[in-house]
Amino acid sequence: xxxxxxxxxxxxxxxxxxxxxxxxxxxxxxxxxxxxxxxxxxxxxxxxxxxxxxxxxxxxxxxxxxxxxxxxxxxxxxxxxxxxxxxxxxxxxxxxxxxxxxxxxxxxxxxxxxxxxxxxxxxxxxxxxxxxxxxxxxxxxxxxxxxxxxxxxxxxxxxxxxxxxxxxxxxxxxxxxxxxxxxxxxxxxxxxxxxxxxxxxxxxxxxxxxx
Numbered sequence: 084x085x086x087x088x089x090x091x092x093x094x095x096x097x098x099x100x101x102x103x104x105x106x107x108x109x110x111x112x113x114x115x116x117x118x119x120x121x122x123x124x125x126x127x128x129x130x131x132x133x134x135x136x137x138x139x140x141x142x143x144x145x146x147x148x149x150x151x152x153x154x155x156x157x158x159x160x161x162x163x164x165x166x167x168x169x170x171x172x173x174x175x176x177x178x179x180x181x182x183x184x185x186x187x188x189x190x191x192x193x194x195x196x197x198x199x200x201x202x203x204x205x206x207x208x209x210x211x212x213x214x215x216x217x218x219x220x221x222x223x224x225x226x227x228x229x230x231x232x233x234x235x236x237x238x239x240x241x242x243x244x245x246x247x248x249x250x251x252x253x254x255x256x257x258x259x260x261x262x263x264x265x266x267x268x269x270x271x272x273x274x275x276x277x278x279x280x281x282x283x284x285x286x287x288x289x290x291x292x293x294x
Contacts, residue, residue: 087202090114090129092122092136092145093164102135102164102190109195119143126156133198138165138172138292146179146292147239153180160201164190168212175292183207230276231291238275239293241268245281246288 089110093099094117103112110133114125119140126134134152138145149161162183163176173184182201185193186209197207234242237258244254255265278284 086111087132087198088113088129089198090116090122090125090131090134090159092116092119092134092140092148094118094137094139094141098137098187102194105191105194106135106198110198117141119145119148122148123151123155126152126159130156131159133201134159134161135164135194135198136161138163138167138176143240144243144293146175147236147243149176149179149181150239151236162194162197162201162207164194170212172292173208173212177206184212185209186211231287234272234275238268238272241265242272242284242288243293245269245272246285246293 087110089106089112091099091102091106091112091114093102096117099115099117103115106112113131114129116122116125120142122134122136122140123143136145136148140148143151145163145165149163152159152161160183161181162185163181164185164187165172166187168186176184183197183206185197185207189209189211193207193209197209200207240258241254244257249257251262251265251269254260255262258265272284273279276284276287278287
Protein backbone atom coordinates (compact mmCIF):
# COMPACT_ATOMS: atom_id res chain seq x y z
CA UNK A 84 0.00 0.00 0.00
CA UNK A 85 1.24 3.46 -0.90
CA UNK A 86 2.61 5.29 2.11
CA UNK A 87 1.59 8.91 2.84
CA UNK A 88 4.13 11.47 1.63
CA UNK A 89 5.41 14.07 4.08
CA UNK A 90 7.22 17.40 3.72
CA UNK A 91 9.01 18.67 6.83
CA UNK A 92 10.03 22.24 7.67
CA UNK A 93 12.08 23.55 10.59
CA UNK A 94 14.89 26.07 10.76
CA UNK A 95 16.92 23.87 13.14
CA UNK A 96 18.61 21.05 11.17
CA UNK A 97 18.93 18.78 14.22
CA UNK A 98 15.20 19.07 14.94
CA UNK A 99 14.43 18.44 11.28
CA UNK A 100 16.50 15.25 11.25
CA UNK A 101 15.01 14.09 14.53
CA UNK A 102 11.46 14.49 13.25
CA UNK A 103 12.39 12.70 10.03
CA UNK A 104 13.74 9.73 11.98
CA UNK A 105 10.59 9.63 14.08
CA UNK A 106 8.37 9.42 11.01
CA UNK A 107 10.33 7.60 8.31
CA UNK A 108 9.39 4.07 9.41
CA UNK A 109 5.72 4.77 8.71
CA UNK A 110 5.71 7.55 6.11
CA UNK A 111 7.71 8.66 3.08
CA UNK A 112 9.59 11.84 3.95
CA UNK A 113 9.88 13.36 0.48
CA UNK A 114 11.40 16.71 1.47
CA UNK A 115 13.02 18.72 4.27
CA UNK A 116 13.37 22.52 4.18
CA UNK A 117 14.62 25.18 6.60
CA UNK A 118 12.67 28.36 5.79
CA UNK A 119 9.15 29.43 4.91
CA UNK A 120 9.74 30.38 1.30
CA UNK A 121 11.50 27.09 0.61
CA UNK A 122 8.51 25.35 2.21
CA UNK A 123 6.02 26.99 -0.17
CA UNK A 124 8.22 26.20 -3.18
CA UNK A 125 8.81 22.57 -2.16
CA UNK A 126 5.12 22.01 -1.42
CA UNK A 127 4.18 23.11 -4.93
CA UNK A 128 6.83 20.87 -6.47
CA UNK A 129 6.27 17.77 -4.32
CA UNK A 130 2.53 18.04 -3.51
CA UNK A 131 2.86 16.06 -0.26
CA UNK A 132 -0.09 14.54 1.58
CA UNK A 133 0.95 16.21 4.85
CA UNK A 134 3.23 19.12 5.68
CA UNK A 135 4.74 19.25 9.18
CA UNK A 136 6.15 22.70 9.87
CA UNK A 137 7.44 24.89 12.66
CA UNK A 138 5.62 28.14 13.41
CA UNK A 139 8.63 30.46 13.73
CA UNK A 140 10.37 30.24 10.37
CA UNK A 141 12.88 32.57 8.65
CA UNK A 142 12.04 34.47 5.45
CA UNK A 143 8.33 33.61 5.66
CA UNK A 144 6.54 32.97 8.96
CA UNK A 145 4.72 29.67 9.32
CA UNK A 146 1.33 31.37 9.53
CA UNK A 147 1.80 33.21 6.26
CA UNK A 148 3.22 30.07 4.66
CA UNK A 149 0.09 28.19 5.73
CA UNK A 150 -2.16 30.81 4.15
CA UNK A 151 -0.26 30.53 0.89
CA UNK A 152 -0.25 26.73 1.00
CA UNK A 153 -4.02 26.68 1.44
CA UNK A 154 -4.32 28.50 -1.88
CA UNK A 155 -1.49 26.80 -3.76
CA UNK A 156 -1.71 23.17 -2.59
CA UNK A 157 -5.16 22.82 -0.99
CA UNK A 158 -4.97 19.01 -0.93
CA UNK A 159 -1.92 19.06 1.38
CA UNK A 160 -2.74 18.99 5.09
CA UNK A 161 -0.65 21.22 7.35
CA UNK A 162 0.35 20.32 10.91
CA UNK A 163 2.23 22.80 13.05
CA UNK A 164 4.90 21.32 15.30
CA UNK A 165 5.88 24.14 17.62
CA UNK A 166 7.31 25.03 21.01
CA UNK A 167 4.60 27.70 21.48
CA UNK A 168 2.03 26.48 24.00
CA UNK A 169 -0.28 29.34 23.13
CA UNK A 170 -4.04 29.14 22.52
CA UNK A 171 -3.98 32.40 20.52
CA UNK A 172 -1.44 30.93 18.10
CA UNK A 173 -3.56 27.81 17.75
CA UNK A 174 -6.59 29.89 16.77
CA UNK A 175 -4.53 31.75 14.19
CA UNK A 176 -3.10 28.63 12.58
CA UNK A 177 -6.52 27.05 12.10
CA UNK A 178 -7.86 30.29 10.65
CA UNK A 179 -4.87 30.16 8.29
CA UNK A 180 -5.95 26.75 7.01
CA UNK A 181 -3.91 24.32 9.10
CA UNK A 182 -5.26 20.97 10.31
CA UNK A 183 -3.10 20.17 13.34
CA UNK A 184 -1.30 21.74 16.31
CA UNK A 185 1.31 19.67 18.18
CA UNK A 186 3.87 20.81 20.74
CA UNK A 187 7.47 19.78 20.13
CA UNK A 188 7.80 18.37 23.62
CA UNK A 189 5.08 15.83 22.86
CA UNK A 190 6.08 15.03 19.27
CA UNK A 191 7.24 11.52 20.13
CA UNK A 192 3.82 10.57 21.50
CA UNK A 193 1.45 12.72 19.42
CA UNK A 194 2.83 13.53 15.98
CA UNK A 195 2.10 10.20 14.29
CA UNK A 196 -1.42 10.23 15.78
CA UNK A 197 -1.91 13.78 14.48
CA UNK A 198 -0.78 12.82 10.98
CA UNK A 199 -3.22 9.92 10.81
CA UNK A 200 -6.02 12.17 12.08
CA UNK A 201 -5.52 14.83 9.41
CA UNK A 202 -5.20 12.16 6.70
CA UNK A 203 -8.70 11.06 7.74
CA UNK A 204 -9.94 14.61 7.24
CA UNK A 205 -9.98 15.43 10.95
CA UNK A 206 -8.23 18.18 12.88
CA UNK A 207 -5.80 17.50 15.70
CA UNK A 208 -5.28 19.68 18.77
CA UNK A 209 -2.71 18.70 21.37
CA UNK A 210 -4.43 17.65 24.62
CA UNK A 211 -1.68 19.51 26.48
CA UNK A 212 -3.53 22.69 25.55
CA UNK A 213 -6.99 21.37 24.67
CA UNK A 214 -8.03 18.44 26.90
CA UNK A 215 -11.43 18.22 25.19
CA UNK A 216 -9.95 18.50 21.70
CA UNK A 217 -11.79 21.75 20.96
CA UNK A 218 -10.69 25.32 20.41
CA UNK A 219 -12.26 27.90 22.74
CA UNK A 220 -15.26 29.59 21.15
CA UNK A 221 -14.03 33.17 21.45
CA UNK A 222 -11.98 34.61 18.61
CA UNK A 223 -9.84 37.67 18.03
CA UNK A 224 -11.36 40.80 16.54
CA UNK A 225 -13.34 39.85 13.42
CA UNK A 226 -12.80 43.26 11.86
CA UNK A 227 -9.02 43.07 12.29
CA UNK A 228 -8.92 39.54 10.91
CA UNK A 229 -11.07 40.54 7.94
CA UNK A 230 -8.72 43.42 7.10
CA UNK A 231 -5.69 41.16 7.36
CA UNK A 232 -7.23 38.54 5.07
CA UNK A 233 -7.75 41.23 2.43
CA UNK A 234 -4.02 41.98 2.21
CA UNK A 235 -2.25 40.52 -0.80
CA UNK A 236 0.63 38.05 -0.30
CA UNK A 237 3.05 40.76 -1.44
CA UNK A 238 1.64 43.25 1.05
CA UNK A 239 2.08 40.70 3.82
CA UNK A 240 5.70 40.13 2.79
CA UNK A 241 6.38 43.87 2.87
CA UNK A 242 4.61 44.18 6.22
CA UNK A 243 6.69 41.35 7.68
CA UNK A 244 9.95 42.91 6.54
CA UNK A 245 8.94 46.34 7.85
CA UNK A 246 8.19 44.74 11.22
CA UNK A 247 11.63 43.10 11.14
CA UNK A 248 13.19 46.55 10.93
CA UNK A 249 14.19 46.50 7.27
CA UNK A 250 14.44 49.78 5.34
CA UNK A 251 12.60 50.41 2.08
CA UNK A 252 15.84 49.89 0.14
CA UNK A 253 16.60 46.63 1.98
CA UNK A 254 13.09 45.34 1.30
CA UNK A 255 13.47 46.20 -2.38
CA UNK A 256 16.65 44.12 -2.58
CA UNK A 257 15.18 41.16 -0.66
CA UNK A 258 12.01 41.02 -2.77
CA UNK A 259 13.71 41.99 -6.05
CA UNK A 260 11.45 45.02 -6.44
CA UNK A 261 12.09 48.68 -7.14
CA UNK A 262 12.21 51.12 -4.23
CA UNK A 263 9.22 52.90 -5.77
CA UNK A 264 7.18 49.69 -5.78
CA UNK A 265 8.01 48.91 -2.16
CA UNK A 266 7.09 52.47 -1.18
CA UNK A 267 3.77 52.02 -2.99
CA UNK A 268 3.05 48.82 -1.04
CA UNK A 269 3.91 50.55 2.24
CA UNK A 270 1.59 53.45 1.46
CA UNK A 271 -1.15 51.01 0.48
CA UNK A 272 -0.68 49.17 3.79
CA UNK A 273 -0.91 52.31 5.89
CA UNK A 274 -4.05 53.37 4.04
CA UNK A 275 -5.73 49.96 4.23
CA UNK A 276 -4.88 49.41 7.89
CA UNK A 277 -5.54 53.03 8.88
CA UNK A 278 -2.09 53.28 10.45
CA UNK A 279 0.43 56.09 10.19
CA UNK A 280 3.65 54.88 11.82
CA UNK A 281 6.12 52.03 11.46
CA UNK A 282 5.44 51.16 15.11
CA UNK A 283 1.74 50.68 14.33
CA UNK A 284 2.54 48.42 11.38
CA UNK A 285 4.99 46.42 13.49
CA UNK A 286 2.43 45.91 16.26
CA UNK A 287 -0.16 44.77 13.72
CA UNK A 288 2.32 42.32 12.15
CA UNK A 289 3.21 40.89 15.57
CA UNK A 290 -0.45 40.43 16.50
CA UNK A 291 -1.01 38.39 13.34
CA UNK A 292 2.02 36.15 13.68
CA UNK A 293 4.07 37.53 10.79
CA UNK A 294 7.16 37.93 12.99
